[in-house]
Amino acid sequence: MTGAGGPDPSAPAVELTGITKRFGGIVACDQVDLTLHRGRVHGILGENGAGKSTLMKVLIGLVLPDAGSIRIDGQPCTIHDPLAAAALGIAMVHQHFSLVDQLSVWENVALGEEGRLKSAGVRDRVAAISQQYGLDIDPDARVGELTAGLRQRVEIIKCLRRNPHILVFDEPTSVLTPEESEQLFSTLREVVAAEGRAVVLVSHKLDEVLHATDEITIMRQGRVVDHLPTREAVARSLARAMVGREVSLRSERAAFGLAEIEDPDQEPSGNGENRQLAETTPSDEPVLRIEGVTVKGRGGARLLDDISLDLRAGEIVGVAGVEGNGQRTLGDLLSSLVPLDAGRVVVNDKEVPTGSPGAMARAGVAVIPEDRHDSGVVLDMTVVENLLMVDPHRVARHGVLDKARATETAQQMIEEFDIGCSGPDAPLWSLSGGNQQRVVLARELAAEPDVLVAAQPTRGLDVGAIEYMTDRLRQTAIDGVAVLLISSELEEILELADRIVVMSRGRIVGELSQADANLETLGLMMGGSTE
Amino acid sequence: MTRGARVAEWVVLYALSVAVALAISSVIVEATGGDWWPVLEALVDGSIKASGRWGETLGVAAPLLLVALGTVISAKAGLINIGQEGQLLMGAAFAVFFSFRIGGPGPLNVVLLLLFGALGGAVWASAAGLLRYWRGVPEVLSTLLLVFVAIQAVGYGLKWQWLLLADEASRGNRNLVSEQLAKNNRIPRPDIFGNEFPITVYVALALALAVAYVLARTVWGFRLRMLGHNPRAAQRSGVSSTVYGATALAIGGAFAGLAGAAMFAGGGFSFGNYRLVPGFSDNIGWTGLLVALMARERALPAVVAAFVFAMLRTGAGFVNSTGVESRITDVVQGLLVLALLVPPAVVFLRDRRRARAAATERV
Secondary structure, X not given: OOOOOOOOOOOOOEEEEEEEEEEOOEEEEEEXXXXXXXXXXXXXXXXXXXXXXXXXXXXXXXXXXXXXXXXXXXXXXXXXXXXXXXXXXXXXXXXXXXXXXXXXXXXXXXXXXXXXXXXHHHXXXXXXXXXXXXXXXXXXXXXXXXXHHHHHHHHHHHHHHOOOOEEEEEOHHHHOOHHHHHHHHHHHHHHHHHHOOXXXXXXXXXXXXXHHOOEEEEXXXXXXXXXXXXXXXXXXXXXXXXXXXXXXXXXXXXXXXXXXXXXXXXXXXXXXXXXXXXXXXXXXXXXXXXXXXXXXXXXXXXXXXXXXXXXXXXXXXXXXXXXXXXXXXXHHHOOOOOOOOEEEEEEOOEEOOOOOOOHHHHHOEEEEOOOHHHHHOOOOOEHHHHHOOOOHHHHEEOOEEOHHXXXXXXXXXXXXXXXXXXXXXXXXXXXXXXXXXXXXXXXXXXXXXXXXXXXXXXXXXXXXXXXXXHHHHHHHHHOOOEEEEXXXXXXXXXXXXXXXXXXXXXXXXXXXXXXXXXXXXXXXXXXXXXX | OOHHHHHHHHHHHHHHHHHXXXXXXXXXXXXXXXXXXXXXXXXXXXXXXXXXXXXXXXXHHHHHHHHHHHHHHHXXXXXXXXOHHHHHHHHHHHHHHHHHHHOOOOHHHHHHHHHHHHHHHHHHHHHHHHHHHHHOOOHHXXXXXXXXXXXXXXXXXXXXXXXXXXXXXXXXXXXXXXXXXXHHHOOOOOEEOOEEOOOHHHHHHHXXXXXXXXXXXXXXXXXXXXXXXXXXXXXXXXXXXXXXXXXXXXXXXXHHHHHHHHHHHHOOOOOHXXXXXXXXXXXXXXXXXXXXHHOOOOHHHHHHHHHHHHHHHHHHHHHHHHOOOHHHHHHHHHHHHHHHHHHHHHHHHHHHHHHHHHHHHOO
């Protein structure tokens, strides 16, 4: 299990002992021990805020610990900054990419290198690495035009080029499609097995940790709660250790993506019952009608190509597809952010002037956007302000905001949706991602919409937050709202949607009822197969 | 950080940066053969100490504050209007045209003259708004370039009697000068403890309160700030960037235009002595921009910032009489301006870094 070479092959690659880090009154890491061995993939499992990211930041020199010691290959050392970490052979593939969109792949890879830049040399190196690890990519492609999966490849190549001994992946699959994740894990195996590197996989997805690691450390509230070899791990006990309580079977499936581990034919118990409830408010008249809609991007590319879709009250329609096939544009369209080139959008029998500010919101279409920082929230404003963004007149008289009423309304929403924040006047950026998402959800549902568009609603959220979001969406549909669920997580769609459409290259290439849908047929359709 | 700690931090930052600027200034003045102490004394005398000087300083602070308030409003919408100098000049020109070609005597006329000034500034800023929202020309370019167009346009107006030029009887042998505003058309300058200043000072203060209130407490201000922070979220929430942005630019220009009119009708000897002349705006537009910068684009801090910049200006008038070469005193003034802008920049950069760190911390 130890790799060839290295100063002291018997010593573990990394030994973190008693690492403690406080931020103000919050203990992010509390006496954490972690040992990484060469030739092994070490999974670190935990909810958001469990201290995983902080621990990794300590390792790569972004955060200085308050206490504790670090040994690399048996040698004690301190890591003051990322450069020192790089010198020690530690590299990290970040959750949020640090790439320059305007530059090409090889330029991005070379970024940060010192000395004279030889483009041919870098290109060859990129080609060699991509071949060696099966990370197929065009070195001359512009990064801004790549999909999330390809960008991650660039990020990985960037790391591998420095030939690190220790490689950290922070939530690597949060932006990937299932196939891309699969590919990533095989690369990971390669990196570990053939070259004796130590790899850390930070994740909150049980499935992938069970699937791709050799040993697992579970963190909760800044502490290590368990450490065990993967072959001895059982999904259910891992989940319990991670959350600190029993998780309901239903949301467990969604949160951990366990569909592949458990029997995929076994339907979650809650769903059938819910659909029955939904059918008690039958409605044949569609609330939202998208008719022959075409949206062209810059340069005339068809981002949406003649799309037609009906949505009825009380149903959840899932839009599946590999990312970058028009889902984002569909979300933007329903957020009044892009005008149409052809077709029309009708809500409650009224045509909506798409692209006109706030038109969709006024028509009764609420949106949980794919990237909440893009159009969902204003980070520099307070929680109250974000909660009242769409309809400030609710708490205003003659155009003047009633501060007491605004605070009161916000306080109610904060309680109802259990938004974790220091108060209504806390700036939104001080909230965790899950709580920011709850702010969006609370606001959009407060508008009592007829249609709710949820684009990647659980992306990047932790177990508890996913469970909450999933329940809310289902409840919203039961309450008679037409829900459009745009997601690249197939399990999520399979679990929630009554009807599923598949998008590919801006078109709707197929439609399935929930009964007919399974991972395989959907996968085939997403891949463009017309069987 | 508590409120007290924040205040203490500002005080320390300003004390430090001003002290450094003064220290460097003293070295420069002494090294070039001047005397430092009289320079410092003149600065204090000219701005507040000598008789009648703080009134003079207030009179300068009022237009600076008005310009800064307009800047704050367009900045909140996420727009970078840097053409206040031209908008101010246009406002003055509109006020002059109204006074001598349209209006009559009396107090009502003073009010109308000020409104015309605001209209002039608004028109000039709206030209930039039109270019931005109709053709996508960045407002940072158009507002700046329109300053030079304004200078030329007003110069042209001052060549023609039917526009701005005074008739021969009233201009004597001078060229390019407007008539002098009649006494009953001027903004009153009551005397308080031996200090005179136009009552537009109170107007400017009231407007500062109004702007702060509107931005913080009204739906309009709320939506304007939303647009400035995140245009896409604003668009989705029903804020039209065209309507709100163009309005914010126009209001910003109106404030600058109002400042120009107030300078013309209330300025005394500081500003052209009730006549419009080329160069009338005298950098008040540019300086007002710095005031807004020092106030970190907030209305109430702009009140203090405007007074401080006005002090620098009135003080500098006295420094020029100390015998130290004017190029050197210009350097001193520049250093002090820089010292005023360093603390806001430091705090801005630090806050942003903290916010980013917090944002990544919580992923």
